[in-house]
Structure formats: C-alpha cells, structure tokens
Amino acid sequence: MTAQPVKLPPNPIRHFYRGGPAIAELRGIDVGGDHSPEEWIGSATTLFGESEKGLSRLPDDTLVRDALKAEPEHWLGADHVKRFGTSPALLVKLLDAGERLPVHHHPDGPFAREHLNLAFGKTEAWIVIAARAGAQVHVGWREDLDEDTLRGWVAEQDHAALLGALNPLEARSGDTIFVPAGVPHAIGEGMLIAELQEPTDLSVMLEWEGFAIDDEQAATLGLGWDKALKSVERAARDPAPLRGPRANGPVTELLPPSASAFFTAQHIVPAGVCAHLDRGFAVVIVTEGAGTIGGLDVARGDAVLVPHAAGRLIADGDLVAIACRPPKP
Secondary structure (H helix, E strand, C coil): CCCCCEECCCCEECCCCCECHHHHHHHCCCCCCCECCEEEECCCCCCCCCCCCCCCECCCCCEHHHHHHHCHHHHHCHHHHHHHCCCCCCEEEEEEECCCCCCEECCCHHHHHHHHCCCCCCCEEEEEEEECCCCEEEEEECCCCCHHHHHHHHHHCCHHHHHHCEEEEECCCCCEEEECCCCCEEECCCEEEEEEECCCCCCEECCCCCCCCCCHHHHCCCCCHHHHHHHCCCCECCCHHHECCCCCCCEEECCCHHHHHCCEEEEECCCCCCEEECCCCEEEEEEEEEEEECCEEEECCCEEEECHHHCCEEEEEEEEEEEEECCCC
16 A cells, blocks of 8 residues: 555536546546536545446546545544544545536535434535636625525525525636535636535525526435425525635645634645645645645646555645645544
C-alpha cells in the first residue's frame, strides 16, 4: 500500500441538466455528451437510490470506497476513523452548469437521520473555477417566507416567484460560497465549480416542472411535500457571511469559519516558495499550470487523492490547486 498521492481516473456522471464540456476541457477527458455536468472525484458516495453509480476508482480499478474500508487508518487517519468510521465524510465534485439549475435545497443531518436513515445531510460549498461574464448564483430567501406562500409557489411551480425570492450573487472565478443545509439556492448557467459537500446525494427540488425531473416523488426524495418542506429554511438569509476570502498567498483557507464543521478547502499556489499541505486525507484538483505534490508530477486537470499516511506534503512548481478536506476530527 503506497503512502504517496495517486492520480484518479475520470468519473463523469450523467444528470438531468445540461453541462460537461468545461469538465472535459479541464480534465482532458471524454465525459460522454452534454448531459454529463458533474464529475465525482475520489467519491465513496453513490447517487440517491443507486448501489454503485457515483463511486470513484483508483488507478488499479479498486473502488475508493473499498480501499477506505480495507485500510481506513492508512487513508483517513485513526482520529477520523474514530469519529466517522470508514466514510471520508466528504464528497468532492466538479460541476459544469450548462443551464440554470432549479431552485432546490438539501436536508440537514438530523432530518436525514430521522427520515432517510442516513448519517449525513448535505451542507455544501462552491469554489468557482471559471465563470462567464454576468454569471450568478441565487442563495437564501431575501425575506422571511411563510409556509403557505412557499407551498403555493411549489404547487403552482411558479418559477419566477421562487427564483425571484432568492438573493442574486455575482459569481466570478475565485469566488467561494458556503451553502448550509436547508438554504434554498440555484446555480446559474455558465460556471465551472468545485463543490465540497457532505457525502450524500440529497436534493429537494422546489422547482421540478420543466427540468427533466421525473415527477414530484423524485423531487421530494420520495417523502412527499408535507415532509420534504420541513427541511427547508424559511427565514431570510444575509448572503454576505456565506462568502469566503479570495486567495492570497501560497496557501489560503477559502471557506468561511462556519464551514469548518463540515469541510475545509485550501487554495494552493507555490509560486516559487513551496506550499506546505498539512497531513490528512484530501482530494486535490489542479486547475492551472504544472508542478509536483508530494513528489508526484501533476498538471492542469489532474485530480489527486492524498492518503493520511502520506504525511505533510510539499507542493512545488508553477501550479494552482484546490485541496478539499473533511472536517478535522
């Protein structure tokens, strides 16, 4: 069992919404068409209701999930295993929005445990790798929303009302946005983002009609609206605290402190001074240039899985990368 970082093979995911060319260009892979808008990287998580779809593989074709189960302390570290078992407590994606995504939200941990028998909810964060001019995301209600009004908009599939009630935010390359579970949101067209999230595939689609989603049962995770709407935040949300700092220096923490209970992300730019990566399991995406990470030659588009056993690593060269990590145990 090597203690060195390893490059991951591609793992594109077909989905209901358009996208994929930006992932194909960054990663240098064939994603299989214009409805492959996501790649799940280093994933030990399956799509909702699936037994294997979504799982990543190592270069020797072993499922990452199986490798973690076979050598959990090697990959994750003893303290992590004590808290989370063999789950990485993290899912990392590339997401290429070729159209506006529907207004939706994700249940939190307590709701997921009570109603779906899952250990995690789905708090997430977005790191914008590229965005066309004028690209936007919409996050959190601008004003408090009563239950009857929300139910009415959902029943009528009032797209204008649902989207218009959210805070619009400009999204530029380098922006980071933290999205707690329960907060309604929609990702706009024309962005490539790295997404960190808890390791589930849970989405309640407040908009579903016209988005190639099968039906209302699929939109509610099979729970029905009475139950599913209990997982959405209806209070107004100031989006300003959800934004993380912009990169500055060889290693920058990208997400606001409130995200650290769920995951962390570091922007890595050695720029001739060597960047040090703390010990721990990580998924690293190289977004620009070339160099080395822990002695492994990497270049733009590479996705790297770092085991805990690799220890503290040095990143060197003319590269830019994002290191995605689970919460500290």
